[in-house]
Amino acid sequence: METISANKITKSDFYQKIFSASGMEEKRDILKELSATAKALMEFSPHVDEVRVNDVILEHMYKGDEHTEFHTFKGWKELGFKVKKGSKAFFIWSQPRKVTKKQEDAKEDESQEKQYKMYGIAHLFSNAQVEPIDESTE
DSSP: OOBOSTTOOBHHHHHHHHHTOOSHHHHHHHHHHHHHHHHHHHTTOTTGGGOOHHHHIIIIIIOOSSOOOEEOHHHHHHTTEEEOTTOOOEEEEEEEEEEEEEEEETTTTEEEEEEEEEEEEEEEEEGGGEEEOOTTTO
């Protein structure tokens, strides 16, 4: 069995942690941990400017013997596959969205708008979680 870190956690244990995450807050916390590990790995990459955190999470943490290709639910459908019933999604950071938040200034009694980027969570399924769409039963 393949291990993924110095503390000898197996891939199946790691996948179990990912698949058993309930709620967006727990998923966000797991992604924060994965991102910190990914950033540490990126420090050793000679092409650090070309590598993104999501790429490191997918390539070095999620990929394994069984899970080799990842797409969204819609992406698999466009490729002619359906996600197997009961499959739990892998998750990564989504594309950033620009968000405007109004902030009240206590001194001047005026509201100011502050723009920032917000990263949501995107859900992906692997090749091991899909099967070809059978046109005859659809």
